[in-house]
Amino acid sequence: MSAALAGARGATMRRIYLAPFQGVDRMVLDVIERCVQQGLGTPTGRLGESALPPGAFVAARHQHDSATLLRLLVERAPADALKILGVTEEDLGTPVLSFVFGQAQLDGPAAVISLARLRQEFQHLPPSLDLLLTRACKEARHELGHTFGLVHCGDLACAMSLSTTVRDVDLKDVAFCPACREQLDGAKRAAGEDVPDPAKPMEQR
Numbered sequence: 001m002s003a004a005l006a007g008a009r010g011a012t013m014r015r016i017y018l019a020p021f022q023g024v025d026r027m028v029l030d031v032i033e034r035c036v037q038q039g040l041g042t043p044t045g046r047l048g049e050s051a052l053p054p055g056a057f058v059a060a061r062h063q064h065d066s067a068t069l070l071r072l073l074v075e076r077a078p079a080d081a082l083k084i085l086g087v088t089e090e091d092l093g094t095p096v097l098s099f100v101f102g103q104a105q106l107d108g109p110a111a112v113i114s115l116a117r118l119r120q121e122f123q124h125l126p127p128s129l130d131l132l133l134t135r136a137c138k139e140a141r142h143e144l145g146h147t148f149g150l151v152h153c154g155d156l157a158c159a160m161s162l163s164t165t166v167r168d169v170d171l172k173d174v175a176f177c178p179a180c181r182e183q184l185d186g187a188k189r190a191a192g193e194d195v196p197d198p199a200k201p202m203e204q205r
Contacts, residue, residue, distance in 0.1 A: 086112035104146035
């Protein structure tokens with residue numbers, strides 16, 4: 001963990017930062033940022049666009065290694081970062097998984113999502129901006145949920161439900177189920193963060 005992120009606990013107001021990699025549309029980032037802010041009830045910020053590190057590209061798979069990007073994100077995290085979420089248009093994979101929609105450090109500082117397979121065009125279908133934005137919102141909340149210690153949820157409608165296909169992404173909700181919401185709020189309290197009044201929910205399932 002970077003020294004900046006490790007020292008952030010004493011900050012008065014910490015943020016979840018979006019860290020776009022080169023080529024992500026600003027409007028898409030705007031929607032993801034609002035989704036994160038509303039869904040996790042935490043202030044957000046945004047870093048400037050950065051290039052993907054050449055060492056992350058795996059030529060044999062024509063993908064970028066998600067773990068390499070996570071390490072870079074930790075290094076980029078500002079001093080007041082609670083969490084940091086990378087967003088890329090490039091397809092991601094790991095040595096043991098042929099692809100991932102995203103990856104996160106469980107109960108750690110960093111997560112990353114890929115928009116590549118969330119686009120209809122990846123399936124050789126007509127583009128749909130609405131579908132892309134909805135899917136990106138779900139995956140952003142899902143991966144950030146992991147950074148707060150949440151694991152995959154058995155409620156198939158929950159944002160923390162495991163998605164191995166884009167259809168799985170479409171079938172789940174953007175919201176956390178009550179149990180995952182309770183766990184998320186508990187993790188935020190343990191980190192010294194404010195939690196919204198449960199009598200005034202930010203969203204309805």
